[in-house]
Amino acid sequence: MPSKKPRSWGTQTILLEFAGQQYFFSGLTTSQKQRLDKRFSCVISDRATRQVFTTAMECGHIPSEDPRKYSVNDFYTPQSRYRADGLDLEGYGFRATIDLSPAAECQLLTGDEHQAVTPIIFENYLRVLAAYAALMQGGVFLHSAGIVFGGRAYLFIGRSGAGKSTLSRLALDSGCTILSDDANIVLALDNGGFQAGPVPFAGELGQVNTHFDTICPVAGIYWLEQSREASVSQIKPSLQTARILSCCPVVNIDPFRLPQMLNNVHSLQQAVPLQVLHFRRDQPFSVIRHLLEN
């Protein structure tokens, strides 16, 4: 018996724009669109002006599964199957096909109208698209905290629990702008530098940045280490590469795109070498800011 062809949920569309890339979603119901309009209100665009990632939202049968099927080290991790021209994603309640060919259309297949636009499906899917969009623009999607002061962006990476959200909260309380306390997109500039801008992804701190026109040159990238005293130290280039790469989710294990990823990481660390920030969690942010600015 032939399998049923997936069909669209509805006829509504939405266009999102952030970090130099646009993402178009078709096949939404009115209810789904309303939810996405509300969740992503800061990044909705009304006009396609550049290359767009297009996704058809489709409705179909997804077998009920134990969510633990997608757990790796206690973290929810959709399974990826990589291809030369893209990848297939499989996660709790969804299947997706991402085609990276020019002008190609991607598909996000779900079995529940409400669940399709929840963070665990829609936002995680959007994160994957954003990671590939960054790669294709010579940049990286970095699991990091992004903090702006003095008109420049400072990115902080580290192991889980290293203090990204703590540092972001301290910075926010001291009046700094937070790009995201969880994931940031870093893109190459024509002058050899790199820039970072807000993304609609947040960690523990929530979506605290509502000014999505803030694009800042990246002044520093720091690996977080807790210590009694605040200081900055240098590390060897190979360790910089390893640490930055370990913070570039999804794409860093894509065998077809990893060489490009390594090139992008290399360019980034040439322009902005990764350093180590030793800090204490209860330190006033002014101490850290002074250290980084001087």
Next chain:
Amino acid sequence: MDTHPDALTIHPDILFRQVDDEGVVVDQRQPEVMVINGQAVKILELIRETGSRKEVLAALVRTYNGDPATITSDLDEFLVTLREREMLV
């Protein structure tokens, strides 16, 4: 008599790249990113280029101009590590 197998092939899920005087290895099966020293990068490059322990050894002896017995011992020790980590197929 040399009992070491000559054919060497790096597992397709292992990628490596020289970075300055060291290198990084990405094991996509874990996934895991490791830092390796310059000699290890050189050996991995030679394995990729020649696929032969004898040719890797000959190239290392030419490059480092050291005691062949020591170089052989160091190479075989490194190959054991690669096999233990299933980085060779």
